[in-house]
Amino acid sequence: MKAEPLSACAASLAERFANRTALVGVIESVPVSIETLPPYDAVLVATNHDALDCDLIRRRARLVVDARGVYREPLPNVVRV
Numbered sequence: 001m002k003a004e005p006l007s008a009c010a011a012s013l014a015e016r017f018a019n020r021t022a023l024v025g026v027i028e029s030v031p032v033s034i035e036t037l038p039p040y041d042a043v044l045v046a047t048n049h050d051a052l053d054c055d056l057i058r059r060r061a062r063l064v065v066d067a068r069g070v071y072r073e074p075l076p077n078v079v080r081v
Contacts, residue, residue, distance in 0.1 A: 037061050045070050 032038050033054055037043065037060040043059065048068040057064060058071060064078045071078045 032057060034060055 004047065034056070040061065042063040042065055043057055043061040044065045045052070045054070045069060046067050048054075048070050052070075054070050058075060058078065062077060064071065064075075066078055066080045069080065071080065
């Protein structure tokens with residue numbers, strides 16, 4: 001199956017420790033909450049902090065791309081990379 005090309009892509013950042021200067025105008029910052037997760041197609045976990053509610057992300061995100069090994073058990077909506 002061939003993937004359809006993206007016509008638009010939006011990204012948001014929930015990481016309070018990131019270098020925001022480099023991301024101004026590219027990525028907006030949003031809190032991780034029950035209300036903010038469902039509209040996104042995927043959530044990328046690129047860091048493993050106590051500040052991230054990983055259980056909430058696992059329960060509410062459609063797809064989680066785990067680049068930090070946060071989720072050790074196989075889960076239907078988590079892809080470990």
